[in-house]
Amino acid sequence: MNWYVVYTKPKWEKKVAEQLQKIGVECYCPLVTQMRQWSDRKKKVEVPLFNSYVFVQLEDSKRNLVFQSVGAVRYLYWLGKPAIVRDEEIEVIKKWLNTSDCVDLTVASYQIGEKIQLESGPFADQKATVQEMTNTHYVLVLESLGCVLKMKR
Incomplete structure (x- = not known):
């Protein structure tokens, strides 16, 4: 079965993921904990890692089941077909979210546009392109995941 992205x-x-689980659809909504501040207090809240996206795993013939959830709008498409996320990519996201150790990456010897392979941390063995280097951070593009990673120096 394939993983699809539901917008x-x-x-x-979180509501869509909960509704889909109730009807028996395997889904994954990666959450991160953030500190939010209001005028009268601070609170840790869990927010989705990807805004407006939930990953679902089901057979192609049962893709319309997700629309039983009120908040599901449509599938994400890539080149005219529903976007498919590989199992390995979902596992990398899960591994990254479950890791608590800090990864120190030095890319001072690299040039912008250079392709590198990450050697440690949750994105180990992923290929990336150096997009930006500043005094405070590095910006890497992870091609296989289609995302941008911003790392502190």
Whole structure:
């Protein structure tokens, strides 16, 4: 079975994932904990890693099941076909979210545009392109995941 990306209404990611699990659809909504501040207090809240996206794993013939959830809008498409996420990519996201150790990466000897392979941390063995280097951070593009990684120096 393939993993597909479902686009949701804004701020509905957790609700959609919960509704889909209730009807028996395997889904994954990666969450990160952030400190949010209001005028009267600070609080740790879990927010989706990807805004308006939930990953679902089901057979191609049962893809319409997700629309039983009120917040599911449509599937994400790539080149005219529903975008498919590989199992390895979902596992990398899960591994990254479950890792608590800090990764120190030195890319001072690299040039912008150079392709590198990450050697440690949750993205070990992933290929990336150096997009930006500043005094405070590096920006790497992880091609296989289609995302940008910003790392502190």
